[in-house]
Amino acid sequence: MRFELSDDQRLLRDSARDFLAAEFPLEETQRVVEHDPRGFDPAAWARLGEMGYLGLTLPAEVGGQQLGAVELAIVLEEMGRACVPGPYLDVALAAALLAAAGGRERLLAEIASGKAIVTIARQDAAFAGEAPCGIETANGKLRGRKYFVPFAAEAQALLVTTPGGVYRTDAPFAVTPLPTLDPTQRFARVDFDHVAERMAAADVVAGLEPLAAAAAAAMLLGVMSRAFEITLDYVKTRQAFGRPIGSFQALQHRLADALLRVESTRSAVYRAAWCLDNADPDAALAAASAKAYAGDAARLVCGESIQMHGGIGFTWELGLHFFLKRAKTLESHYGSTEVQLERALAAAGL
């Protein structure tokens, strides 16, 4: 038994961390999200392809690295740490869906190289509990509407979920931007009246839910880890009342609780990823639990991070807000906490 990463996995983590730190410093993210209407830099995206991060889990024939959920979690954690703007998680999940459906080698190769952005359109309403706006297919045409389609304006193709299965449609799309509190993640409403190709049954999406949950939890882990580290450095140097604020027990105990949450999320994320790679019967329960726990933990840790920084933590300029915003976005999407709780109960047989 071994929980630690293997040498290869460690190498992947270290090189991703170095690469992303150089490529996506927070100042650069500030600039991109304010000045580029796409919300990310396509040139930087192409370099992610060159590094092999976009085809991480794809077969070698399409230029992929044939790695597993653990390696995907490693890279997603680093993407979260750097709060990289762009659709990394969305494209990884779309690629997994395409790969699960079989075929489509050309599109997968374009995803792996960074030439194509493909995401999944699955939200049928803007608000939880709202009546679905409706999407239907007839005679090879897909008609209807989807909400919160990730980076729809930049996507070459979308994978659209319908009650009758998953359909692939190609750009251009009728896109209405839905600006949210998180400028590093772009969403849109898309109105479809498109020729579409049925590519998978509806249950293929359901089968990928545990991977989506574990993947989102891995990114949440990175988000909260970095916010926590920044805060830990800050409380050791920031002086108030003549001493570093990190010497106050009122903060120490909350930091200890934050550490517990970060490390517990780490255990849950990597155990879930390992269970997925090993077809372990606990995989569904482990993945749903990891996502539900990580969502709460990240919001709490990123919130504490702003609170412990005081006023400067509330400034746009410091950039801590990106972590809180990404945490809340990830918590709400990829199977919200409420959804994961239901899944966990079902998986536990309760």
Added chain:
Amino acid sequence: MDLHLSERHLRFRDELRAWLEKNVVRPWREELRDPTASEDSLIELRRAWQKKLHAGGYLGLDWPKEWGGRGATAVEKSIFEAELVRADAPPILNFLGLSLLGPALIHHGSEEQRRRFIPPMLSADEIWCQGFSEPGAGSDLASLKTAARLEGDEFVVNGQKVWTTYGPWADWIFVLARTDAKNRYGGISFILVELRTPGVTVRPLRQITGESEFGEVFFEDARVPRANLVGQIGEGWKIAMTVLAYERGATALAYSTRYSRDLAALAHACREVGRTGPAVREKLARLVVENEVMRANGVRMLANLADGKIPGPEASMEKLFWSEFDKRFRDTAIDLLGPGGLLLRSCSEARPEVDWAREFLWSRAETIFSGSSEVQRNILAKRALSLPQEG
């Protein structure tokens, strides 16, 4: 990463599981509900159970072979603890002796002490209690004042210990006593005292559960042979701390195993009383999720043990997680069951699967004993986060 149990560990688990199936005649929760059971009869039942475990070769697993051990690893110890929970076996009566004093004697005691004390400890013929806490020394244990003054070949012991688990049924107590008033840590010694010694008085201490499994022990000029000193004079603190470290990781899988069982029981009870609405399900689900995360922490700790890593601050995280979780769990259980959740075990209307009222009260002890939640957070702040210390 590899989270598979090794062949050797799987074999150990399967053999133990089969042995427990044969030997746990009645689940512990049923013994507790037996109307003919008394505190004393349950103690005797546990004594008999411990003898059975000993005969089966399952006590002192990681001790040297000559003391009944089988050279087991920390991983096997964790599996052992989890399987006992899974089988709902009676709790081991002499657990303080086996988990703390045994290792102390093996690593720091004399050959004579080992020969005298270990066999009856294993067979449960001599029950041990722990004399660490005092009325004035809880979280700040090193401020303890119970004094042992050397007079010739004897220590003269004066003072008071409190929260001595099984004090009322124990035969012996291992005591941390002050042998030097000026030296905070180096002035503490580790001494074994027979509770029948003149000058030693044990009084049961009634807890908020109404039970008295803890006691208070008073020492008034109690004379104890010098031969009962473990290690050297002034080594008591060091011995106590190293012995506590041996136990780290042993419960890696035990708590989540126990909570899975009790959560299933709670879900079943909720269904039976017709509590299936979304608010109820959300509360249940949050507990299930937290328990799964606890299990993941446990698997990680187990894998690290297998990898030869000794848990450091992870042990504080484990304690903080399970004890704080248990308070929320037991609290929620009563909320979900309604007023019936408050019924005492002795009431025929009480739910049969778990003694929910007692568990709710007991959970209040868990964030206090073995290093309170506040102490665990202090440890994490200092050792894991290297935060600047006050003053």
